[in-house]
Amino acid sequence: MKQDKLVIGGHEFESRFILGSGKYNVELIDAAVKHAGAQMITLALRRANSEGEGNILDYIPEGVTLLPNTSGARNAEEAVRIARLAREIGCGDFVKVEVIRDSKYLLPDNSETIKATEILAKEGFIVMPYMYPDLNVARDLVNVGASAVMPLAAPIGSNKGLVTKEFIKILIEEIDLPVIVDAGIGRPSQACEVMEMGAAAVMANTAIATAGDIVAMAGAFKSAIEAGRSAYLSGLGRVLSSGSAASSPLTGFLQE
Amino acid sequence: MAKINGEEVTNAAGKTIMEYLTEAGYDSRRVAIERNGSIIPKKSYEEVIITEADTIEIVSFVGGG
Numbered sequence: 001m002k003q004d005k006l007v008i009g010g011h012e013f014e015s016r017f018i019l020g021s022g023k024y025n026v027e028l029i030d031a032a033v034k035h036a037g038a039q040m041i042t043l044a045l046r047r048a049n050s051e052g053e054g055n056i057l058d059y060i061p062e063g064v065t066l067l068p069n070t071s072g073a074r075n076a077e078e079a080v081r082i083a084r085l086a087r088e089i090g091c092g093d094f095v096k097v098e099v100i101r102d103s104k105y106l107l108p109d110n111s112e113t114i115k116a117t118e119i120l121a122k123e124g125f126i127v128m129p130y131m132y133p134d135l136n137v138a139r140d141l142v143n144v145g146a147s148a149v150m151p152l153a154a155p156i157g158s159n160k161g162l163v164t165k166e167f168i169k170i171l172i173e174e175i176d177l178p179v180i181v182d183a184g185i186g187r188p189s190q191a192c193e194v195m196e197m198g199a200a201a202v203m204a205n206t207a208i209a210t211a212g213d214i215v216a217m218a219g220a221f222k223s224a225i226e227a228g229r230s231a232y233l234s235g236l237g238r239v240l241s242s243g244s245a246a247s248s249p250l251t252g253f254l255q256e
Numbered sequence: 257m258a259k260i261n262g263e264e265v266t267n268a269a270g271k272t273i274m275e276y277l278t279e280a281g282y283d284s285r286r287v288a289i290e291r292n293g294s295i296i297p298k299k300s301y302e303e304v305i306i307t308e309a310d311t312i313e314i315v316s317f318v319g320g321g
Binding site (some may be wrong): 042056206 | 287290295314316317320
Protein backbone atom coordinates (compact mmCIF):
# COMPACT_ATOMS: atom_id res chain seq x y z
CA MET A 1 0.00 0.00 0.00
CA LYS A 2 1.19 3.49 -0.83
CA GLN A 3 2.39 5.37 2.24
CA ASP A 4 -0.17 7.85 3.46
CA LYS A 5 1.69 11.04 4.26
CA LEU A 6 0.61 14.52 5.20
CA VAL A 7 2.62 17.04 3.18
CA ILE A 8 2.83 20.64 4.33
CA GLY A 9 5.11 23.05 2.51
CA GLY A 10 7.12 20.16 1.10
CA HIS A 11 7.63 18.54 4.53
CA GLU A 12 6.21 15.06 5.06
CA PHE A 13 4.51 13.86 8.21
CA GLU A 14 3.15 10.45 9.09
CA SER A 15 1.12 11.78 12.01
CA ARG A 16 -2.06 13.73 11.36
CA PHE A 17 -2.36 15.02 14.88
CA ILE A 18 -0.96 18.46 15.67
CA LEU A 19 -0.70 18.86 19.40
CA GLY A 20 -1.05 22.15 21.26
CA SER A 21 1.20 22.82 24.24
CA GLY A 22 -0.89 25.41 26.10
CA LYS A 23 -2.49 25.22 29.51
CA TYR A 24 -0.68 22.18 30.88
CA ASN A 25 2.55 21.49 32.69
CA VAL A 26 5.58 21.49 30.39
CA GLU A 27 6.78 18.39 32.19
CA LEU A 28 3.91 16.44 30.60
CA ILE A 29 4.81 17.51 27.08
CA ASP A 30 7.22 14.71 26.34
CA ALA A 31 4.73 12.00 27.38
CA ALA A 32 1.82 13.77 25.65
CA VAL A 33 3.75 14.08 22.37
CA LYS A 34 4.71 10.43 22.51
CA HIS A 35 1.21 9.18 23.31
CA ALA A 36 -0.21 11.49 20.65
CA GLY A 37 2.34 10.22 18.16
CA ALA A 38 2.53 13.89 17.18
CA GLN A 39 5.27 15.16 14.88
CA MET A 40 4.23 18.79 15.15
CA ILE A 41 3.51 20.90 18.21
CA THR A 42 2.28 24.48 18.49
CA LEU A 43 3.93 27.10 20.66
CA ALA A 44 3.28 30.73 21.51
CA LEU A 45 5.76 33.59 21.72
CA ARG A 46 5.81 35.84 24.78
CA ARG A 47 8.13 38.14 26.68
CA ALA A 48 10.83 35.94 28.15
CA ASN A 49 11.32 35.38 31.86
CA SER A 50 14.87 35.49 33.06
CA GLU A 51 16.07 32.66 35.28
CA GLY A 52 13.88 30.18 37.07
CA GLU A 53 11.61 27.96 35.05
CA GLY A 54 12.93 25.75 32.29
CA ASN A 55 12.34 26.63 28.67
CA ILE A 56 9.57 24.74 26.92
CA LEU A 57 11.98 23.79 24.13
CA ASP A 58 13.86 21.61 26.62
CA TYR A 59 10.74 19.46 27.07
CA ILE A 60 9.88 18.83 23.43
CA PRO A 61 11.28 15.57 22.08
CA GLU A 62 13.84 15.85 19.31
CA GLY A 63 12.57 15.61 15.75
CA VAL A 64 9.19 17.20 16.51
CA THR A 65 8.44 20.12 14.17
CA LEU A 66 7.64 23.36 15.95
CA LEU A 67 4.67 25.39 14.82
CA PRO A 68 4.86 28.80 16.49
CA ASN A 69 1.58 30.67 16.48
CA THR A 70 1.07 34.41 16.29
CA SER A 71 -1.36 34.54 19.20
CA GLY A 72 -1.64 38.00 20.65
CA ALA A 73 -1.63 39.56 17.17
CA ARG A 74 -4.61 41.87 16.60
CA ASN A 75 -3.74 42.70 13.00
CA ALA A 76 -1.56 41.54 10.13
CA GLU A 77 1.34 43.75 11.09
CA GLU A 78 1.53 42.31 14.61
CA ALA A 79 1.27 38.76 13.26
CA VAL A 80 4.17 39.38 10.90
CA ARG A 81 6.25 40.84 13.73
CA ILE A 82 5.61 37.82 15.96
CA ALA A 83 6.33 35.36 13.13
CA ARG A 84 9.66 37.01 12.33
CA LEU A 85 10.70 36.94 15.99
CA ALA A 86 9.67 33.29 16.28
CA ARG A 87 11.76 32.37 13.27
CA GLU A 88 14.73 34.23 14.73
CA ILE A 89 14.80 31.83 17.69
CA GLY A 90 15.92 29.34 15.07
CA CYS A 91 13.40 26.53 15.04
CA GLY A 92 12.29 26.46 11.44
CA ASP A 93 10.02 28.28 9.02
CA PHE A 94 6.60 27.05 10.04
CA VAL A 95 4.10 29.54 11.42
CA LYS A 96 0.45 29.31 12.37
CA VAL A 97 -0.96 32.72 11.58
CA GLU A 98 -3.57 33.68 14.12
CA VAL A 99 -5.04 37.18 14.09
CA ILE A 100 -7.70 37.88 16.67
CA ARG A 101 -9.26 41.17 17.63
CA ASP A 102 -12.41 39.79 19.20
CA SER A 103 -11.58 38.96 22.78
CA LYS A 104 -14.93 37.41 23.67
CA TYR A 105 -15.27 34.70 21.04
CA LEU A 106 -11.63 34.70 19.89
CA LEU A 107 -12.73 34.46 16.28
CA PRO A 108 -10.02 34.97 13.67
CA ASP A 109 -9.98 38.12 11.57
CA ASN A 110 -9.98 36.54 8.12
CA SER A 111 -9.01 39.62 6.11
CA GLU A 112 -6.01 40.48 8.30
CA THR A 113 -5.08 36.79 8.21
CA ILE A 114 -4.92 36.90 4.40
CA LYS A 115 -2.68 39.99 4.54
CA ALA A 116 -0.29 38.41 7.05
CA THR A 117 -0.21 35.14 5.11
CA GLU A 118 0.75 36.95 1.92
CA ILE A 119 3.63 38.85 3.55
CA LEU A 120 4.99 35.82 5.40
CA ALA A 121 4.71 33.42 2.46
CA LYS A 122 6.76 35.88 0.40
CA GLU A 123 9.40 35.85 3.13
CA GLY A 124 9.71 32.08 2.84
CA PHE A 125 7.59 31.03 5.80
CA ILE A 126 5.48 27.88 5.63
CA VAL A 127 2.24 29.55 6.58
CA MET A 128 -0.66 27.69 8.15
CA PRO A 129 -3.42 30.25 8.73
CA TYR A 130 -6.07 29.78 11.40
CA MET A 131 -9.33 30.91 9.81
CA TYR A 132 -13.07 31.06 10.00
CA PRO A 133 -14.23 28.46 7.43
CA ASP A 134 -15.21 30.66 4.52
CA LEU A 135 -14.59 29.28 1.03
CA ASN A 136 -13.72 32.63 -0.55
CA VAL A 137 -11.20 33.35 2.16
CA ALA A 138 -9.70 29.87 1.84
CA ARG A 139 -9.26 30.46 -1.90
CA ASP A 140 -7.61 33.81 -1.20
CA LEU A 141 -5.27 32.11 1.27
CA VAL A 142 -4.32 29.55 -1.37
CA ASN A 143 -3.63 32.35 -3.83
CA VAL A 144 -1.38 34.31 -1.47
CA GLY A 145 0.79 31.29 -0.69
CA ALA A 146 -0.61 29.47 2.36
CA SER A 147 0.67 25.90 2.81
CA ALA A 148 -2.48 24.66 4.57
CA VAL A 149 -5.69 26.15 5.91
CA MET A 150 -6.79 25.70 9.50
CA PRO A 151 -10.52 26.28 9.84
CA LEU A 152 -12.07 26.36 13.28
CA ALA A 153 -14.63 23.77 14.33
CA ALA A 154 -15.91 25.91 17.22
CA PRO A 155 -14.57 28.82 19.29
CA ILE A 156 -11.08 28.29 20.71
CA GLY A 157 -11.00 26.35 23.95
CA SER A 158 -14.75 25.65 23.90
CA ASN A 159 -14.60 21.86 23.34
CA LYS A 160 -17.95 22.27 21.54
CA GLY A 161 -17.08 20.07 18.59
CA LEU A 162 -17.95 20.33 14.91
CA VAL A 163 -20.14 23.42 14.98
CA THR A 164 -18.96 24.51 11.51
CA LYS A 165 -19.11 21.02 10.02
CA GLU A 166 -20.89 21.82 6.74
CA PHE A 167 -18.52 24.67 5.95
CA ILE A 168 -15.44 22.61 6.72
CA LYS A 169 -16.84 19.99 4.34
CA ILE A 170 -16.98 22.61 1.59
CA LEU A 171 -13.34 23.55 2.19
CA ILE A 172 -12.31 19.89 2.05
CA GLU A 173 -14.12 19.50 -1.26
CA GLU A 174 -12.87 22.68 -2.88
CA ILE A 175 -9.40 23.45 -1.49
CA ASP A 176 -6.39 21.50 -2.72
CA LEU A 177 -4.20 22.33 0.28
CA PRO A 178 -4.35 20.30 3.50
CA VAL A 179 -7.43 21.32 5.50
CA ILE A 180 -6.45 21.00 9.15
CA VAL A 181 -9.28 21.39 11.61
CA ASP A 182 -8.22 23.55 14.50
CA ALA A 183 -10.01 24.82 17.60
CA GLY A 184 -13.14 23.60 19.28
CA ILE A 185 -12.65 19.86 18.86
CA GLY A 186 -13.49 18.53 22.29
CA ARG A 187 -13.58 14.75 21.99
CA PRO A 188 -11.80 11.99 20.12
CA SER A 189 -15.08 11.06 18.37
CA GLN A 190 -15.25 14.56 16.85
CA ALA A 191 -11.64 14.30 15.67
CA CYS A 192 -12.49 10.93 14.13
CA GLU A 193 -15.55 12.34 12.38
CA VAL A 194 -13.68 15.20 10.79
CA MET A 195 -10.98 12.82 9.59
CA GLU A 196 -13.66 10.55 8.09
CA MET A 197 -14.87 13.63 6.21
CA GLY A 198 -11.44 13.95 4.63
CA ALA A 199 -9.70 16.55 6.76
CA ALA A 200 -5.93 16.27 6.37
CA ALA A 201 -5.20 16.59 10.09
CA VAL A 202 -6.57 17.74 13.43
CA MET A 203 -5.06 20.19 15.84
CA ALA A 204 -6.13 19.95 19.48
CA ASN A 205 -5.02 21.60 22.70
CA THR A 206 -7.79 22.34 25.19
CA ALA A 207 -9.45 18.95 24.75
CA ILE A 208 -6.21 17.39 25.96
CA ALA A 209 -5.21 20.07 28.47
CA THR A 210 -8.56 19.97 30.30
CA ALA A 211 -8.91 16.18 30.27
CA GLY A 212 -8.75 14.18 33.49
CA ASP A 213 -5.65 12.34 32.27
CA ILE A 214 -3.78 14.50 29.78
CA VAL A 215 -1.38 11.88 28.49
CA ALA A 216 -4.04 9.18 28.10
CA MET A 217 -6.32 11.61 26.26
CA ALA A 218 -3.48 12.42 23.86
CA GLY A 219 -3.40 8.70 23.09
CA ALA A 220 -7.18 8.54 22.67
CA PHE A 221 -7.03 11.35 20.10
CA LYS A 222 -4.24 9.56 18.25
CA SER A 223 -6.36 6.41 17.91
CA ALA A 224 -9.44 8.39 16.85
CA ILE A 225 -7.56 10.38 14.22
CA GLU A 226 -5.99 7.23 12.79
CA ALA A 227 -9.35 5.46 12.73
CA GLY A 228 -10.99 8.39 10.95
CA ARG A 229 -8.20 8.57 8.40
CA SER A 230 -8.40 4.84 7.67
CA ALA A 231 -12.17 5.12 7.29
CA TYR A 232 -11.79 8.02 4.86
CA LEU A 233 -9.20 6.15 2.79
CA SER A 234 -11.36 3.01 2.84
CA GLY A 235 -14.42 4.86 1.55
CA LEU A 236 -17.39 4.81 3.89
CA GLY A 237 -20.22 2.38 3.17
CA ARG A 238 -23.39 3.76 1.66
CA VAL A 239 -26.40 4.94 3.66
CA LEU A 240 -29.89 3.76 2.65
CA SER A 241 -32.44 6.49 2.23
CA SER A 242 -35.07 4.15 3.67
CA GLY A 243 -35.69 0.47 4.43
CA SER A 244 -33.04 -2.08 5.26
CA ALA A 245 -30.65 -4.50 3.61
CA ALA A 246 -30.04 -7.87 5.22
CA SER A 247 -26.44 -8.67 6.09
CA SER A 248 -27.07 -12.43 6.21
CA PRO A 249 -28.09 -14.54 3.18
CA LEU A 250 -31.81 -14.48 2.33
CA THR A 251 -31.81 -18.14 1.22
CA GLY A 252 -31.40 -21.49 2.95
CA PHE A 253 -33.55 -20.71 5.95
CA LEU A 254 -34.22 -23.78 8.12
CA GLN A 255 -38.03 -23.57 7.75
CA GLU A 256 -37.96 -23.91 3.94
CA MET B 257 17.02 54.53 30.75
CA ALA B 258 16.76 51.47 28.50
CA LYS B 259 13.35 49.86 28.49
CA ILE B 260 13.42 46.06 28.41
CA ASN B 261 10.22 44.02 28.19
CA GLY B 262 8.24 47.02 29.36
CA GLU B 263 10.41 47.77 32.40
CA GLU B 264 12.92 50.58 32.81
CA VAL B 265 16.25 48.91 33.43
CA THR B 266 19.08 50.87 35.08
CA ASN B 267 22.02 48.55 34.54
CA ALA B 268 21.67 47.73 30.85
CA ALA B 269 23.04 50.68 28.89
CA GLY B 270 26.65 50.29 27.79
CA LYS B 271 26.53 46.51 27.80
CA THR B 272 26.36 44.29 24.77
CA ILE B 273 23.17 42.31 24.29
CA MET B 274 25.06 39.14 25.15
CA GLU B 275 26.46 40.64 28.37
CA TYR B 276 23.03 41.77 29.44
CA LEU B 277 21.41 38.41 28.64
CA THR B 278 24.03 36.50 30.58
CA GLU B 279 23.87 38.81 33.60
CA ALA B 280 20.10 38.81 33.71
CA GLY B 281 19.93 35.03 33.42
CA TYR B 282 18.46 34.59 29.94
CA ASP B 283 19.46 31.65 27.76
CA SER B 284 20.67 33.39 24.60
CA ARG B 285 19.94 30.30 22.46
CA ARG B 286 16.28 30.33 23.44
CA VAL B 287 15.35 33.97 22.84
CA ALA B 288 14.78 36.41 20.03
CA ILE B 289 15.44 40.10 20.48
CA GLU B 290 13.90 43.18 18.99
CA ARG B 291 15.51 46.56 19.52
CA ASN B 292 13.53 49.68 18.61
CA GLY B 293 11.34 47.59 16.35
CA SER B 294 14.08 45.74 14.48
CA ILE B 295 15.20 42.19 15.09
CA ILE B 296 18.79 41.77 16.24
CA PRO B 297 20.26 38.65 14.63
CA LYS B 298 21.82 36.20 17.09
CA LYS B 299 25.24 36.64 15.52
CA SER B 300 25.19 40.33 16.53
CA TYR B 301 24.51 39.80 20.25
CA GLU B 302 28.20 40.21 21.04
CA GLU B 303 28.48 43.46 19.11
CA VAL B 304 25.30 45.44 19.66
CA ILE B 305 25.61 47.77 22.65
CA ILE B 306 22.47 48.79 24.53
CA THR B 307 21.92 52.55 24.82
CA GLU B 308 19.81 54.58 27.25
CA ALA B 309 17.31 55.31 24.49
CA ASP B 310 16.69 51.70 23.50
CA THR B 311 13.41 49.86 23.78
CA ILE B 312 14.15 46.16 23.77
CA GLU B 313 11.90 43.12 23.68
CA ILE B 314 13.28 39.73 24.70
CA VAL B 315 10.91 36.93 23.74
CA SER B 316 10.86 33.17 23.95
CA PHE B 317 8.49 30.28 23.36
CA VAL B 318 5.84 29.25 25.87
CA GLY B 319 3.04 26.73 25.69
CA GLY B 320 0.24 27.69 23.32
CA GLY B 321 -2.32 26.33 20.93
